[in-house]
Amino acid sequence: MRYAHEVGKVRAAEQALMARLPEGALMQRAAAGLASTCARLLPRVYGARVVLLVGGGDNGGDALYAGARLARRGAVVEAVLAGSKVHGPGLEALRSAGGRVLDGSGQNAERAVETADLVIDGLTGIGGTGALREPHASLARCTEYAEGVVVACDVPSGVDAGSGRVDGVAVRADVTVTFGTYKPGLLIDPGAAHCGVVELVDIGLGADLPDPDVVAPWAEDLRVPRPAPESDKYRRGVVGIVAGGERYTGAAMLCVGGAVRGGAGMVRFASSPHPVELVRQRWPEAVATVIEPAPDAPAKVGRVQAWVVGPGLGTDRKAETLVEAVLRTDLPVLVDADGLTVLARRRDLLRRDAPTVLTPHAGELARLLGPGTTRELIEARRLEHVRRAAAELSATVLLKGSTTLVAEEDRPVRVNPTGTSWLATAGTGDVLSGLAGALLAAGMPAIDAATAAAYLHGLAARLAAAGPPGPDGPDLGRQAPISALDVVTALPEAFRTLG
Numbered sequence: 001m002r003y004a005h006e007v008g009k010v011r012a013a014e015q016a017l018m019a020r021l022p023e024g025a026l027m028q029r030a031a032a033g034l035a036s037t038c039a040r041l042l043p044r045v046y047g048a049r050v051v052l053l054v055g056g057g058d059n060g061g062d063a064l065y066a067g068a069r070l071a072r073r074g075a076v077v078e079a080v081l082a083g084s085k086v087h088g089p090g091l092e093a094l095r096s097a098g099g100r101v102l103d104g105s106g107q108n109a110e111r112a113v114e115t116a117d118l119v120i121d122g123l124t125g126i127g128g129t130g131a132l133r134e135p136h137a138s139l140a141r142c143t144e145y146a147e148g149v150v151v152a153c154d155v156p157s158g159v160d161a162g163s164g165r166v167d168g169v170a171v172r173a174d175v176t177v178t179f180g181t182y183k184p185g186l187l188i189d190p191g192a193a194h195c196g197v198v199e200l201v202d203i204g205l206g207a208d209l210p211d212p213d214v215v216a217p218w219a220e221d222l223r224v225p226r227p228a229p230e231s232d233k234y235r236r237g238v239v240g241i242v243a244g245g246e247r248y249t250g251a252a253m254l255c256v257g258g259a260v261r262g263g264a265g266m267v268r269f270a271s272s273p274h275p276v277e278l279v280r281q282r283w284p285e286a287v288a289t290v291i292e293p294a295p296d297a298p299a300k301v302g303r304v305q306a307w308v309v310g311p312g313l314g315t316d317r318k319a320e321t322l323v324e325a326v327l328r329t330d331l332p333v334l335v336d337a338d339g340l341t342v343l344a345r346r347r348d349l350l351r352r353d354a355p356t357v358l359t360p361h362a363g364e365l366a367r368l369l370g371p372g373t374t375r376e377l378i379e380a381r382r383l384e385h386v387r388r389a390a391a392e393l394s395a396t397v398l399l400k401g402s403t404t405l406v407a408e409e410d411r412p413v414r415v416n417p418t419g420t421s422w423l424a425t426a427g428t429g430d431v432l433s434g435l436a437g438a439l440l441a442a443g444m445p446a447i448d449a450a451t452a453a454a455y456l457h458g459l460a461a462r463l464a465a466a467g468p469p470g471p472d473g474p475d476l477g478r479q480a481p482i483s484a485l486d487v488v489t490a491l492p493e494a495f496r497t498l499g
């Protein structure tokens, strides 16, 4: 698991620790970690050309002290100072070690950045707010043309450490060396996409840090239920899916596919005649039943351990009757797609005792949260909105997007680390809801089922997009377009990667 803390909590922990340490000791720990990563990234420190981009705060101080350490090992270190403020003792240390200062305004600085063997970005760290101002923005921009390695100090400048938001220009680092704990913005896009490889340097904050605000699981943190020899199909979990209609059948097919390949002991599918016929043909392992939109519909389907309702269902009165009927059961229910649109006008249906999982994209969440919230606002501040949704809707909320987030009230938000840009294609959401429904039916707690489903779904998409693995595994650098059905097909391979 990678743990991330909000900026305020990082500062509080730093304060507490600093009070027990000699002055400047913490910054020296940070600078030592940064310098040692830089030294590892360079073929040879002696004679290497290193450029420091230095802002006016402590982030610039870290860069200056790290530069001084590299200069003492024989690197040729030049600092470009952004603005008139600078960390005085850090600059003094660099100068004493033989480093020099370049004029930050001219083409000199740009050329130095472009041709250096390594650039350290120390413009802004956790103290950066809003879009980068000049000359920071221009300096950040010229790192795009850097031929050498770009290493961000703590946070790529221009990325909001607390949320991952990027307003305007931000440094795109090859490596980010972060101190003490991850910051949420290093795990959540668009910020996460600017970090490259993130290295965490232990500066001793551990005991002073509270519980994390955000966590990102690794494969080994996820446990999916594995059938024991004595498990029959009922014990493995039966998932009921209410999806599709006479006009839209694809969503139902994909949702059932996600559930079948998601390890459900049995899938019970219920809909109107046409989708039922199609599901029988494509997924003979599912038990498909024609239902009328009536309050007793769930009882007619047979016994299940969890429900999925919504994909391709439509949003009319009939759909509303079915969503209501399913939510009135005392079983875990996952609501997706059209079901969420229905819920936006019937939030009263969310008052229930059994777990409810909602899987909206930003547009659907905007409708659910009501007036004043737009899709754009949610896209820009995903962490804040997924938390708010979990609290206001009393549900486990999985917010889909380039970084999928899973939130439950009073728990750290989970960040999904898998996925690919090719996943943003029609029908993949239906696969996800079927898969998550299967895991819910297997008895996983709602937040774990949603987290594991997002992980497996994103991994299956990556495997499908990368094609058959070569001798070194899947080549993720050469991905191709995929369909939602390809994701279904790749699910078994994704399951095999989990312990």
Ligand SMILES: NC(=O)C1=CN([C@@H]2O[C@H](COP(=O)(O)OP(=O)(O)OC[C@H]3O[C@@H](n4cnc5c(N)ncnc54)[C@H](OP(=O)(O)O)[C@@H]3O)[C@@H](O)[C@H]2O)[C@@H](O)CC1
Binding pocket: 014, 015, 018, 026, 027, 028, 030, 031, 055, 056, 057, 058, 059, 060, 062, 085, 123, 124, 125, 126, 127, 128, 129, 130, 131, 132, 133, 134, 136, 153, 154, 155, 179, 203
């Ligand atoms: N505390 C500790 O013990 C430890 C802290 N550590 C390090 O300190 C870092 C935090 O340092 P910090 O608090 O000084 O803030 P920092 O990230 O340098 O940014 C402030 C500067 O940026 C500027 N600025 C802001 N926004 C801007 C914008 N949009 N565009 C342009 N400029 C902008 C702002 O200017 P101002 O707005 O004040 O004019 C000010 O000059 C942390 O990330 C870690 O690296 C480590 O050494 C471990 C121990």
Ligand SMILES: [K+]
Binding pocket: 059, 121, 122, 123, 124, 125, 152, 153, 154, 155, 156, 157
């Ligand atoms: K930085």
